[in-house]
Amino acid sequence: MPSIAAAALLHAMPPQDCAPNLLHNPGFEQGLQGWRGAGAGPDSVAHGGAASLRYHNPDDARYRTFSQTIAAQPGQTIAFGAWLKGRGLQGPPQDRGASVYIQSFDAQGRFLEGRYPAGIVGDSDWRPISARYRVPQRAARVTLGLYLRRGTTGTAWFDDVYACALPPxxxxYPANGRTLIETPQxxxxxxxxxxxxxxxxxxxxxxxRRYIADRQWxxxxxxxLPPGEYRLRQQVTEAATGRRRSSEIALDIGQPTPAVTIDGQGFTRRHGERLFPLGIYSTRDGDDDLARIAAAGFNSVLNYRYGLGKDADGFxxxxxxxxLQVIYAIKDLYAGSRFAPATRGSYAALAATQINRLKNQPNLLAWYINDELGLEFLPQIAARxxxxxxxxxxxxxxxxLNKTAALDDYYNSTxxxxxxPYPVGSEPHLRRTLHDTLQTVRAARGVKGAWxxxxxMDHAAYDSRRQARAPTEDEVRAQAWLALIGGARGLLFYSYNDLFYQQQRGxxxxxxxxxxxxGIARVARQIRSFSPYLLTGDGVTLQLDGPAAARIFVRGDSALLLAANPEARTVTLSLTLPDGWHHQTERTLAMSLPPFGAIHLPLQR
Structure with a gap:
């Protein structure tokens, strides 16, 4: 079952079972040797051995970390943790305490992803804090650190820190009675x-019992059996090691086809017809706003702040x-999540109330059950x-999700x-959009939806210290084209309401x-016009020299060529179309794509 598998995933690993430990001087027996950081020192109060690291912070404006680089490789799963003891640890309610973290950076030193498990607060005796982290494919450097979160004051002791690579x-990966088994060897x-x-x-x-060389369905x-709703629980066990993984899915036998479903190619079907979800996030839901969204070409809307006490039926x-179709958010109904509403009952009961109340709405498209929650919430997400x-x-x-390395872990929960990716304003290029799309499509394995x-939006909407830098029309179009080229089966634009963020600042x-x-509407209408080609599932990604990306979407004797430049410089697009295809009698195409340029060309046989 996903909940059981997730619990096993997050289970603490005793430091003595971590071999080899990728950290130098994990118990601080050699003082701070191997660790970067200032303001802390060794202490004789220890969990194991004769020493620990002690850090006292009386100033909530001071923020320091103590870290070292570990020899982790892209794709590896790292089990990490530490023993922590605290005294008087106080800070902001939503983000406080002492903990351990791991994070990665690309070859240019830019931050990629991190894992930051909840730590300890107040007064605490020695407690283990642990988590697991999948190293992103683009990672060039991985660091593990110990810290008091921003705004936290008090004293913390850290000891018996560990990080080890888990063998694959x-x-x-089950799907509708078929199960994909993947083995590392x-x-x-x-x-x-x-x-x-x-x-x-x-x-x-x-x-x-099966011999599997790599992967097998x-x-x-x-x-x-009589028609009905059943559950299929499965487990794969390695003969050599005894290690096992489990899953549980719904299995309908003799039941009517669901109103909305994901088909065998990952496309969304509504009442049996394929639909390309082209949606937008918005917390603004008045008639004027919804009319503007629909007129722009969008067919779906996701209002992620609807919930208790609001007129969902009116929305x-x-x-x-x-x-407009509605993707309805129940993403906050998890104990311990940042935006969880106060309740005297259970979040499962709150979710059940909303599901039962709204499930018969004729324009309900999907339930939004997770917005970037980390692996520590996976058992709750799987249960939802x-x-x-x-x-x-x-x-x-x-x-x-905002961490592509962990996509596989969420497969059984959605x-x-x-x-x-949100690359504009964070990176000088848009490569991450294509990279993350390819990772999402791979994780969906052709049977889940991959959107x-x-x-x-402008990142300055969330950080007033940043200079305003909204994506240009070209950047929006290039992102969308790159996602389509990568195989996305749906797109959601984030976000309509953030286009108004300057209202609050006058x-x-x-x-x-x-x-x-x-500009946004022009892009959306173009995508909507592509739907007949996007929905066939027949196409090929072209192998190109250089950074540009291109894909052909085939519909009978006609096709659509999309190409995009993810770079902030002009690049040359040179390609030869597959046999039998041409554009205006030409099979070989060569052209310049301006910075973040994106094109679409009709093709014929």
Whole structure:
């Protein structure tokens, strides 16, 4: 089951079981040797051995970390942790305490991703803090650190720190009665399957031993059963090591096709017809705003602040009036999450109330169950996914991640995966959009939905210290083209409401907004016009020399060529079309693409 698998994923690893430990001087027996940072020192109060690291911070404006680089490789899973003891640790309610972290950087020294498990607060005896981290493919440097979070004061002791690379193991990825088994090397595995009814009674069970060289799809064939909703619980066990992974999915037998589903190529189907979700995030939901969104070419809207005490039915009615599908957010209903509403009951009960109340809305497209929550929330996310499957089999779950390295870990807890690179203003190029799309599509394995979030917001909306830098129309278009070239089956623009952020600062210019929106609308309408080609599932990504990317989308005897330049400089696009295809009689194309340039060309056989 995802919840069990996730719990195992997050289980603490004792330092003595971590071999080899990638850290130098993990117990501070040699003082601070091997560690970077100032303001802390060794102490005789220890969890193990004779020493620890002690850091006292009386100033909430002071922020220091103590770290070292570890020899981790891209793709590795790192188990890391430490023992912590605290006295008088106080700070901001949402982000305080002492903890351990791990983070990675690319070859240019730019931050990629990190993992920051919750730590200790107040007065605490020795406690273990642990987590796991998948190293991104683009990582060139990985560091582990100890710290008091920003704004935290008090005293903390750190000891028996560890970081070790976990050996890869066999994994299973189920989908509608078929299960993909992937192994890190050729080996024998045992795959067990248990079919449960709605009362969790065992109806059928099988066990099969297979030799798998790399990856193999297995099909589970249930016995003759009455129509109904069942659960398929599966486990893959390595013969050589005994290590195992588990999953659990809904399995419908003889049931009507869900109103909205993800088909065998990862496309969204609504009432049996393929739909390319072209949506936008917005907390503004008045008729004027929804009319503007619909007129721009969008077919879906995601309001991520709807919830308790709000007129959700009215939001659905207004959206429906403008022809918009709704991706409804229940992403905050998790204990310990930053935006979790106060409740005397359980978050599962709150979620059930909303699901049961809204599941019959005719323009409900999907349930938004996770917005960038880390692996520490995975057991709750997996449970929410299963809850939606039980209560509303007609609509898929959808979640957005900002860490592509962990995508595989979320596979069993969602129907649709997406990532949100937000490169504009953070990087001098748009390469991350294509990279993250390819990683998302790979993780979806052709059976989950793979969507992408396109940045239209200015990072200054979230950090007043940053200079205003909204994405240009060319940058928005290039992001979208790169996502489509990478294989995205849906796009969501983030976010409409952030286009108005200067209103709160008294610097909003209506004319500037109108110009920006016209550019966004031009991009959205172009994408919508591509739908007949995007929805066929027939196409090929072209192999090019240089940074530009291109893909052909085929529809019968015609095709659409998309090409995009992710660089802030002019590049030359040179390509030869596959046999039988041409553009205006030409099969070989050569042209210059300006900075962040994106083109679309019709092709014929």
């Amino acid at each position: 193991q066999a994994t299973l 050729p080996q024998w595995v045992t795959v067990s399957s248990v079919l449960l009814d709605r009362q969790r009674k065992v109806i059928d069970q099988t066990k099969r 297995l099909t589970y064939t249930p016995p003759l 659905f009615r207004r959206s429906r009036r403008h022809g 996914h299963q809850q939606v499957q039980r209560l509303d089999r007609h609509h898929p779950t959808f979640q957005v 129907d649709i995966l997406a990532t949100d 992408m979030v396109i940045q239209i 610097r909003f210019e209506r004319a500037a907004f109108a110009a920006q929106w016209r």
